[in-house]
Amino acid sequence: MIARASQLFLPTLREPPADAEAASHKLLVRGGFVRQVGTGLWTYLPLGWRVHRKIEQIVREEMDGIGAQEFLAPVLTPVELWEATGRDKIPELFHLSDRTGRRFILPITHEETFTFHAREIRSYKELPQLWYHFQTKDRDEPRPRGGLLRVREFIMKDAYSFDRDEESAFVSFEKNRAAYHRIFERCGVEAHEVRAESGIMGGELTFDFLAPSGSGENTLVRCERGDYAADAEIAQGVPRAPELPAPLAAPEEVETPGVATCEALATFLGTDLAATSKAMPVTTDDGRVVLALIRGDDRLSESKLLSALKIGSRASTDDEIRAAFGASGGSLGPVGYEGEVIADLTLREGQFVAGANRDGFHLRGVEAGRDYEPEFADLREPVDGDRCPECGGALTFQTAIEVGHIFYFADKYSSGLGATFLDENGREKPILGGSYGIGPGRVLAAVIEQNHDADGIAAWPESIAPYHAHLVVLPGADEIAEQAAEALSAAGRDVLLDDRDQRAGEKFADADLIGCPIxxxxxxxxxxxxxxxxxxxxxxxxxxxxxxxLGKEV
RNA sequence: CGGGGCGUGGCGCAGCCUGGUUAGCGCGUUGGUCUGGGGGACCAAAGGUCGCGAGUUCGAAUCUCGCCGCCCCGACCA
Structure with missing residues (x-):
């Protein structure tokens, strides 16, 4: 097809908006792909919508390819469906009422609605099912940011699988996982599958697809040799080995006046910082004071702590610390502490310096298992310089955008909503579900984050480019330009014929900015x-x- | 929700501290002339409730208070 720039609404800007920081944000606005309506609210202009639709089409083809069936469920949803699963308490939900006071929510995803429909499934003979739609999601985000990177309203392709047993559910999960790899491949976006945070729920099977990007909210940790990838929130890097002093037969108290940090402690004692331990007391949401213990050169990962404790927590207050330890922060340690101690795996072997629970004193030669009995868990934030847990290779850290998420949640929704089926033996069982989401808008932004230069988008992958060819028409060459456009169009190319009455330089600059492949x-x-x-x-x-x-060559 | 910043023609900004003629500049837009392979030149013109509301003052874009909107950092993130 041929589109004439002189007739399009294609408002390109010479300068990026003052408040844009992310490359994709700047270029999407400058290139006339999108415009902002309010915080986290964006209109796709014709150019941007063409890209969105091309991404959608690739997703659609791949979903159809694994036997998924396309639906369209409503946005406006009776709140009762969400009360049934308990998700009506989620703070990101927008709530509204009709004129008679009936209450509705605007969904953040559609598990409830699709599980509602799955209630029509009566027999194991009707399973498995795989359903999906492209539909608007609304989220009352605490902080939208970065143009399209985090928004309050967006279209998501969300798919839902329904299976009779775990074995079958796993097959559905794998089909979707494979489809996701094909989708990102076809869209020309580099995305890595990583095991995602399971959070408090635990036990669920969930993977994120992270696209490395100049801006983003996730950190992708990968091994240079390609055999390990994880979100930094759960990544397990292997830190360097500490230089441990000669072991002691029992902990030995040393006076450490005025030493309040591990750095000061290591300097004072002349030991390796990695041979010290850091005590971080936290108070759980149910009021227990738990001592989290990590190596002196590490930082406590709050997400890992959450997973390990299976309950939320915060740093304990000075008063709570004094009451629990009889000492103040800076001199705390696990030895003699009556409460729970959860220690990082790096402390499993060897002797470390720890606080003595006596202001101004520390203990040398503290050994887990001998001097205190902790629960062990992975608690440390991975850092640059860590080695791969699989092969020992170097780990790299990149900011990334979450472009897709797949999730197996078993009967979490079907139990609340009563979606059951009868098996061969006539026994009623809950349908087992999974959900699979992709945000085309984020894919679009990720592609730009990964493909841009000083002049603009460089370039759109052929598969999702708004137009394949940007045909710059200079004065006097209209006729030959028309012939060229026809030749390209006849060969199946989408052509943007720039027939505007503009200077050559402006047209070239716009072509570079918009980023058509040729x-x-x-x-x-x-x-x-x-x-x-x-x-x-x-x-x-x-x-x-x-x-x-032209038609043959391009 | 905490911290920081911003709000002045379509876009990017100055003016505000130290209140005072018709609120400027660049880009863009409209008409014209010359141009024409990397955002050209010249001439003419249109376009602004200075975010909103109170207050102080003879007088407010400018000072004070309140509200709203937007951006960034953090918290949060099914």
Missing amino acids: RVTAGKKSLEDGKVDVRTRADGAEKRLDVAE
């Missing part, structure tokens, strides 16, 4: 030899081609 220029030179210049946006390679060859 730029075709018809100008004065074309009038002499009937050829046009074809330039590849990604690498700047340029060649002159006969109009007749």
Whole structure:
């Protein structure tokens, strides 16, 4: 097809909006792909919507390819469905009422609605089922940010699988997982599957797809050799080995006046910082004071602590610490502490310096299992310099965007909503479910984050480009430009024919900005030899081609 | 929700501290002339409740208070 720029609403800007920071945010606005309506609320302009739709189509083809059936469920949802699963308390939900006072919510995902429909499934003979739709999600986000990176309203492709047993559910899960890899591949976005945080729930099977990006809210940790990838919130890096002093037969108290941090302690004693331990008392939501113990050179990962304790917690107050330990922060340690101690795995072997629970004193030679009995868990934040837990290779850290998420949740929704089936033996069982989400808008933003330069988007992958070719028409070359456009269009290419009455420089700048994979220029030179210049946006390679060859060559 | 910042023609900004003629500048827009392969030049023009509301004052874009909106950091994130 051929679109004429002179007739499009294509408001490109020379300067990025003052409040934009993320590259994708700046370029999407400058290139006339999107415009902001309010915080976290965006309109896709025609150019942006074309990209969105192309991404949708790829997702649709891959979902259909694994036997998924496309639905369309409503946004406005009776609150009773959400009360049935207990999710009506989620703070991100928008609530509203109709004129008679009936209450509704705007869904953040559609598990309830699809499980509601799954109640029509009566027999094991109707299973498995895999359903999906593209539908608007609304979320009362505490802080939308970064243009399209985190928004309050967006379209998501969400799919729901319904199976009779775990074995079957696992097959459904694997199908979706494989489809996701194909989707990101086809969209030209680099995305890595990582095991995601299971949080307090635990036991659930969940993977994120993270796209490395200049801006984002996740940190992707990967092994340089490609055999390990995880979100930093759960990644298990292997830290360097500490230089431990000669072991002692029993802990030995040393006076450490005025030493309040591990750094000061290591300096004072002349030991390796990694040979000290850091005591971080936390108070759980149910009021217990738990001593979290990590190596002196590490930072406590709050997400890992949450997973380990299976309950929320906060740093204990000075008063709570004094009451529990009889000492103040800076001199705390596990030895002699009556409460729970949860220690990082790095402290399992060896002797470390720890607080003595006596102000101004520490203990040398403290050994887990001998001097205190902790529960062990992975509690440390991985850091640059850690080694791969699989192979010992170097780990790299990259900020990333979560572009997809797959989740197996068993009967979590079907039990609340009463979605059951009868098996061969006539026994009623809960249907087992999983959900699979992709945000096309985030994919779109991720592609730009991964493909841009000083001039603009460099370039859209062929598969999702708003147009395949940006045809720059210079004065006098209208006729040959039309022929070139026809040739490209006949070959199945989408053509943006830039027939605006603008300077050459502006058209070239806009072409670079918008980032179609190739730029075709018809100008004065074309009038002499009937050829046009074809330039590849990604690498700047340029060649002159006969109009007749265009369809074949490009 | 805590911290920081911003709000002035379509876009990007100055003016505010130290109140005082018709509120400026660049880009863009409209008309015109010349131009024409990397955001060209010149001429003319249109376009602004200075976020909203109170207050102080003879007088408020400017000072005070309140509210709203937007951005960034943090908390949070099914």
